[in-house]
Amino acid sequence: MIHVRLATEEDIPRIIELYDDLTITTSQVEKSRSPSLDHYKRVFAEIRSDQRQELLVAEDQGEVVGTLVFLLAPNLSHNGTPWAFLENLIVTKKHRRKGVARSLLEYAVVRAREAGCHKVQLCSGRTREEAHQLYRSLGFEASAYGFRLYF
DSSP, X not given: OEEEEEOOGGGHHHHHHHHHTOTTTOOHHHXXXXXXXXXXXXXHHHHHHOTTEEEXXXXXXXXXXXXXXXXXXXXXXXXXXXXXXXXXXXXXXXGTTTTHHHHHHHHHHHHHHHXXXXXXXXXXXXXXXXXXXXXXXXXXXXXXXXXXXXX
């Protein structure tokens, strides 16, 4: 059974492993320049101190097998109702198609409803067709053409 919860400091090494497994977006050069665990702990402390952001993990039999970032954004449009943004949904290859991503997304959608959000937005790479099928099955619809600028 999949259990979703807020990440703790003890989860940081495993979460970083999950991020490092994203070989499509993480080059070997980037991996070799990986910051120290202390750096990640400082960043995690910032995340935990921000009441609008949650770093979630999904566990299967006590093992962290997925993660998702939930960010609540205040908003002046839509009568001042907030919106939620989801980022970095990652599930171990071994645990894909076993309900992990679905559990993380369902948890985030419930959180967004509880916060009175008018929408939940997530971004997904164009080539991630399996992920897109999951998002559609949960009621998400493709709605934007995104752009990004890396520094």
